[in-house]
Amino acid sequence: MSRKEGQKLKLLALIEILARETDEKHPLSVPRLVELLAQRGIEAERKSIYADIDTLNDLPGGRFEILQRRGRGGGYYMADTPFELAELKLLVDAVYTSKFITARKSKALIEKLGQFTSKWQQAELSRSVLVSGRIKSQDEKILYTVDTLHRAITAGVQVRFKYCDWTLDKRMVPRHDGKFYQVSPWTLVWENGNYYLIAYTDGQLKHFRVDKMARAEELPDAPREGADAYAGFDVNTYTQQLFGMFNGPAKKVTLRCENRLAGAMIDRFGTEPTLVPRPDGEQFDLTVTVQVSPQFFGWVAGFAGGVEIVGPADVRAEMKKVLDLLQQRYR
Incomplete structure (x- = not known):
């Protein structure tokens, strides 16, 4: 192997070591870097390591950022990685909680995401996010x-x-x-x-x-x-109108709500609908377009009387039919 080829191999090995073995809390000294390179069959002098780190830091575009932590237990560490740890945690949580990704595929994806940070931070990604009642898909x-x-x-x-x-x-x-x-x-x-x-x-x-x-x-x-x-399709408006992603006829519905439920209504329909205070000072009305379905009536009933369908009359009548049926079932 020529000296030039050996230098390229050494740089690649050094990048891998710094990326996987170091972070701000786990720097490596130059003697330790020499040892890890030797374990990969690459001989290196201490002086050459300093020069290699300078070379990596000077690459155009600032692709690598290798910093030094001075003092006892200090050394060099990779500061610039493709993802911040907090970003990786968000991605891991999204994978873990997705029903459509199987448990086996979730594990494999999370392991792959872990390759974008140090092995020390990767351990923090191996965590369970508690999701009540979440059933993972069995089909990849x-x-x-x-x-x-x-x-x-x-x-x-x-x-x-x-x-x-x-x-x-x-x-x-x-x-x-x-x-x-x-x-x-x-x-x-x-x-x-x-x-x-x-x-x-x-x-x-x-x-x-x-x-x-x-x-x-x-x-x-x-x-x-x-x-x-x-x-003319607005996906956010569309999903706001649906309940449990069940289709139904789209209608403008006026809801009368207790004041304590203002936050729940904003969470569901956003800030665009106007919350109109009632004269009693304890309730408000809002008018929204929803796709009327049994799931919508179940959503209203879930507030245990805190939300009332004021109109239109046909939607209010459908709600009454649902409640009458439930009353007969639980009589």
Whole structure:
């Protein structure tokens, strides 16, 4: 091996050691760096290490930042990494709590994320985030379905898939006797730990849960449709109108709420709707557009009388039917 090739190999090994073995709390002395290089079969003099660190710090673009901590127990450490530890923790939490990622794939992804920081900080990523009642998917095919949908969206073509439901014996069975759904995909939404596809079909935009899709395929010869409908689409408004991602007719509904629930309403509908105080000083009204469904009525009932549907009359009447049915069931 030529001296030039050996120097390149030494620099690469030094970068790897600094990236994985050091951080601000765990610097390495130059003698220790020499030892670790020797363990990799690379001989180095102490003077050359100082020169190598200067070379890495002087690289154009400031790709590496290697700092020195002086004093007892001091040494050199890699300060500039692709991700801050706090950023990696956020990514790990997102992976861990996602229902659509299997437990095995979650573990593998978290291990890969750990390669972007030191081994000392990686240990902090191996933590469990407590999520009550969270059930992880058992099917890794969803990752490939998501990839297929992304490719189709980028290419501007339609997709087809079989859409499934769970049976009592815990099997996923296609709807409509196994016929393919053919839709024009526009965007993917992550809501309540699940992926949903927003697609144009039958003259309107609809959503489909990605983990219920089977045999998703791109259709390269079928250009995507629904550009005009999607041009005026606001995904945030759409998800605010839905409850549990269940479809229903969109209607403007006026809700009368106890003042203590102002925060709950803002969390659900954002700051745009006006909260109109009532003369009694204890309640307020707000008018929002929602997709009226049984899940919406269940959401209202969940406030145990703190929220009342004031209008329109037909939605209020539907709420009463739901409550009458529940009263009969629990009589």
